[in-house]
Amino acid sequence: MLSGAVIGGIAFVFGLAIGSFLNVCILRIPAGKSIVLPASACTKCGTPIKPWDNIPVLSYLILRGKCRKCGTKISPMYPAVEFLTGVLFLLCYLAFGVSLITLKWSIFSALIVVLVFTDIRERILPDLVNFTGFALGLVLSLFTPPSDGMALWLAGRVFAFPPPRPVLSLIDALLGAAFGGGVLWVISEGYFRLRGREGMGLGDVKMMLMAGAFLGLRRTILTILGGSLLGTVIGLAIIIIKRKGTDYELPFGAFLGAASLLVVFFGSPVVEWYASLLRFR
Ligand SMILES: [Zn+2]
Numbered sequence: 001m002l003s004g005a006v007i008g009g010i011a012f013v014f015g016l017a018i019g020s021f022l023n024v025c026i027l028r029i030p031a032g033k034s035i036v037l038p039a040s041a042c043t044k045c046g047t048p049i050k051p052w053d054n055i056p057v058l059s060y061l062i063l064r065g066k067c068r069k070c071g072t073k074i075s076p077m078y079p080a081v082e083f084l085t086g087v088l089f090l091l092c093y094l095a096f097g098v099s100l101i102t103l104k105w106s107i108f109s110a111l112i113v114v115l116v117f118t119d120i121r122e123r124i125l126p127d128l129v130n131f132t133g134f135a136l137g138l139v140l141s142l143f144t145p146p147s148d149g150m151a152l153w154l155a156g157r158v159f160a161f162p163p164p165r166p167v168l169s170l171i172d173a174l175l176g177a178a179f180g181g182g183v184l185w186v187i188s189e190g191y192f193r194l195r196g197r198e199g200m201g202l203g204d205v206k207m208m209l210m211a212g213a214f215l216g217l218r219r220t221i222l223t224i225l226g227g228s229l230l231g232t233v234i235g236l237a238i239i240i241i242k243r244k245g246t247d248y249e250l251p252f253g254a255f256l257g258a259a260s261l262l263v264v265f266f267g268s269p270v271v272e273w274y275a276s277l278l279r280f281r
Contacts, residue, residue: 007093007098008090008093008094011089011090011092011093012086012087012089012090013086014089015085015086015087015088015089015090015106016056016057016082016083016085016086017056018085018089018110019056019081019082019083019084019085019086019113020054020056020078020082021035022081022085022110022113022114022117023077023078023081023082024040025114025129026077026081026114026117026118026121029114029118029126029128029129030118030121030122030124030126040054042067042069042070042072043072044067044070044072045067045069045070045072047067047068047069047070050068053068056079056082056083056086057079057082057083057086060074060076060078060079061079077117077121081113081117084113085109085110085113088106088109088110088113088261089106089109091265092105092106092109095264095265100140100143100144101144101145103140104140104143104144104214105214105264107136107140108133108137108211108214108260108264109261109264111129111132111133111136111210112211112257112260112261113257114126114129115129115130115207115253115254115257116251116253116254116257116258117254119203119251119252119253119254119257120251120254123201123249123251124203125201125203125204125206125207125253126203127206129210130203130206130207130209130210131206131210133210133211133213133214134177134206134209134210134213137173137177137210137211137212137213137214138170138173138174138177138213140214141166141169141170141172141173141213141214142166142169142170143166144169145165145169146165146168146169146171146172146216147169147172147173147176147214147215147216147219148172148175148176148215148216148217148218148219149172149216149218149275150172150175150216150217150218151167151168151169151171151172151175152168154171155168155171172216172217173212173213173214173216174213175212175216175217176211176212176213176214176215176216176217176219176220177209177210177212177213178212179212179217179220179221180208180209180211180212180215180220180223180224181205181206181208181209181212183208183224184200184204184205184208184224185202185205187200188200188201188202188204188205200252203253204252204253204256207253207256207257208220208223208224208256211223211256211257211260215260215263215264218271218274218275219260219263219264219267219271222259222263222267222270222271223256223259223260223263224256224259225259226259226260226262226263227252227255227256227257227258227259227260228255229259230255230258230259231250231252231255231256234255235250235255238250
């Protein structure tokens with residue numbers, strides 16, 4: 001048997017490697033380029049990056065953040081994304097053990113990392129990521145336990161016998177997706193009608209459709225609340241510190257993404273407290 005520390009180490013290193021691939025996705029998907037070919041090259045001099053210079057995090061440190069050929073600075077985003085993905089995969093293992101649930105949340109973490117960084121860099125939440133993620137969320141729901149409990153509660157009111165677990169789990173996913181996408185669509189549409197300009201893009205709507213399929217209803221509600229709070233606090237701080245105007249466009253998707261990950265790893269006590277309130281009424 002492998003010890004927990006060894007499996008945790010494997011999860012972290014695997015996350016580093018996936019993070020390296022996510023960097024490629026962050027750079028190329030918004031530009032409509034292939035994420036498979038060609039191999040990575042220096043953005044300045046075009047020299048292909050040798051495999052030994054492409055080791056996650058380590059290569060950046062060894063090369064001191066510069067291209068080996070021309071000395072151009074390499075963005076610290078690359079090692080940051082790799083390290084972050086490693087930490088998230090490790091957290092998934094620590095929280096959910098060796099299970100399909102860990103696979104589900106690792107995939108979700110990877111999708112969110114891509115969306116957070118494309119949103120920060122270019123204010124783009126690519127359809128490819130949102131819709132692929134939405135489909136994955138629905139499929140994974142069939143193989144993992146119901147994420148929410150809302151479907152079970154609803155089924156209890158309608159059926160004498162609860163439906164099989166995959167059906168409940170899929171209903172939870174659909175409820176989360178419908179609520180997440182629906183609420184943001186209403187806000188986006190309402191803002192547009194009131195102000196006559198777009199305040200929130202459809203990207204955020206599609207992102208929450210995707211996230212809702214993974215999160216289920218309660219965690220989707222918590223994510224939207226958390227994302228709005230983060231956006232308000234950090235957004236105001238950015239506007240004040242960097243002296244941007246109030247028309248400065250915040251990367252709302254990035255705040256929603258950060259909130260969704262906080263909810264996945266630390267939101268269970270809140271969700272249980274909320275469920276207990278309902279139960280005692
Ligand atoms: Zn170069």
